[in-house]
Amino acid sequence: MSDVVKKLTNLGKSMVKEINNNSSPTFTTKLRSRSNINYDESIGVLRLGDKREERTFINVSQARRFMQTIAVANKCKKFLNENSHTSIRGLYYQLKFSLGANLDEELFSEQGESNPLIEDLELALDVKREDLNLSTARKGVVAGPMVLKDKFAGEKVEIDLTKQGRSGWMIPSDVDNGMEIDSINAEWVLVVEKDAIWQRLNEDKFWKKEDCILISPQGQASRGARRLLRKLADKGLPIIVFTDCDAWGWYIYWTIKTGSMNLAYLGLDIAVPESKFIGVTMQDIKDYDFLDKLTITAKPIDIKKAQDMLSYPWINMHKEWVKELKTVIKTKKKIEQDALQGPRLSFISDYLRDKKENERFLP
């Protein structure tokens, strides 16, 4: 029996015990509301505090949610025993199918009801939804000197990330269960916001020339991409992030670094506080002459996002970032990664090499 199945079984057993003792079964999880999310300065990560939430079955306002939670736990145990995965949408339909039939009331009327219960369960059992055989939306691509071993659907395959050609390897939903890093021959990791820029760098063989793992989250990083970055950081590789020069690009960096409000409940499992920022910065406009004429006017929504970011204490504590954000607000300019192709297509590689050699990073 796997550890997770054991945890699910014990959850059920403890409830049965409560019932046999003539008390109401209870379910305890952590409170995920904003009031219980803190920035933990000691590790540099957004995480939940200690506030807990207890639900009991014999409580008119809690009985429905209680039942739903048990139904979710029951389905996940079944998926684990069957060795099958599904999405949270698939879980929802399974619940709707098997519970709707014999009840007067529909137990799940929309997916919005089952999603928070999954998070409740993740916290109650101290597991991730990926450990419950629930797949998440995947996004992101990786290439470079690393070999992965993937044990999947009864077969083992080796994925050599130097042999993925023009496409690279798609980062899966779950990079933990059944998957391990067999060998790495890289010295650092470069995270590139945009897929088009990743393709440019892949064609330049940047990962080969610079001994790095080349990753694009293809926008905001998925759970899978963030877990992969955490695992690479755990192997001691520096994580260097490269985004557009605007509040939205920078926010992609900050989400990788400190985690996000939504996923604060996963804490350090999904954050990389060690990561550093290589560019693009407003300072680059001064350092690379040609960039000035390739800037774009920042829209009100960009300015608003920059103002929001200035108000986050974990960003505001870095004077370099305060300066960058204030420059955006003052000059109302932004720069895309793509603009670095202006002088010549391979200029992006030179720019990254130059900034890395001189360690011109932001914290």
Place this chain on the structure above:
Amino acid sequence: MSDVVKKLTNLGKSMVKEINNNSSPTFTTKLRSRSNINYDESIGVLRLGDKREERTFINVSQARRFMQTIAVANKCKKFLNENSHTSIRGLYYQLKFSLGANLDEELFSEQGESNPLIEDLELALDVKREDLNLSTARKGVVAGPMVLKDKFAGEKVEIDLTKQGRSGWMIPSDVDNGMEIDSINAEWVLVVEKDAIWQRLNEDKFWKKEDCILISPQGQASRGARRLLRKLADKGLPIIVFTDCDAWGWYIYWTIKTGSMNLAYLGLDIAVPESKFIGVTMQDIKDYDFLDKLTITAKPIDIKKAQDMLSYPWINMHKEWVKELKTVIKTKKKIEQDALQGPRLSFISDYLRDKKENERFLP
């Protein structure tokens, strides 16, 4: 010199000749406006008619566009000679960088100006933008008994699509230049709208058990995915499409089958009129009892899309589709692919097997 570089060179030479003959240089392309898009019933594809558009340099209203077109052609020739690719955004920044400096007027002020010129050039030279070393947004995943040979950035790699584990191989922007199908050991191709369902079928080893290539366009199909499907159809493999049961899902099928208005200028290069539709259909609600309670209410925007589709002659000519679309409009219901996981996760595989064996396809 590659064929495409030759075509670009000849375009330039013919203009120089015109200038030497004291006439204005001209540029001829096909008209891409709605008035020149027809459904060609003989091949079952949306394509351009014969209307042409000629631009001359000595014409106040055409001079700017003329110059811009030549600038785009010039950059693409450079990319081809350098053996480097970039996105149309990268092309835009190159144009802005090299042309903005020495002119009183900015030659390109926004990307909207360079995009249509690329299509003009594709048509004038009878090439695709991928042949001009311009990469396009990529999306889509593939697995199954097929081996690809990818010649990329000076290296050759073999991509064995039976050995891609949980992730599958990401469909690249360009599946033609430098890429070929080395061997296929499949009898048909299944196209699955949603990535989550693709993952489910991949875990069930559907492609292995059913001797098929398993593709998800991950929503609306990209140029790369559509080209790959065209190539597989050219190898004689039946293309079977599986989407949500609603007008949006069905439209994904129709775009694969007949092409789309936007890309009508590529005609049969990017359409697969041979493709067939396996489901999900409104008829399935009658054939699979449990589906009725897993339907969703169609929104006004879904009904509107169904009405639009009824008005397209190439859809309206099929009585089966008229019946399906009218049923949506009448019952205001829709069904997701995901709902087929209701009874058990592997039911999707059984559903597809059942419908394929009994050839219950829509045209």
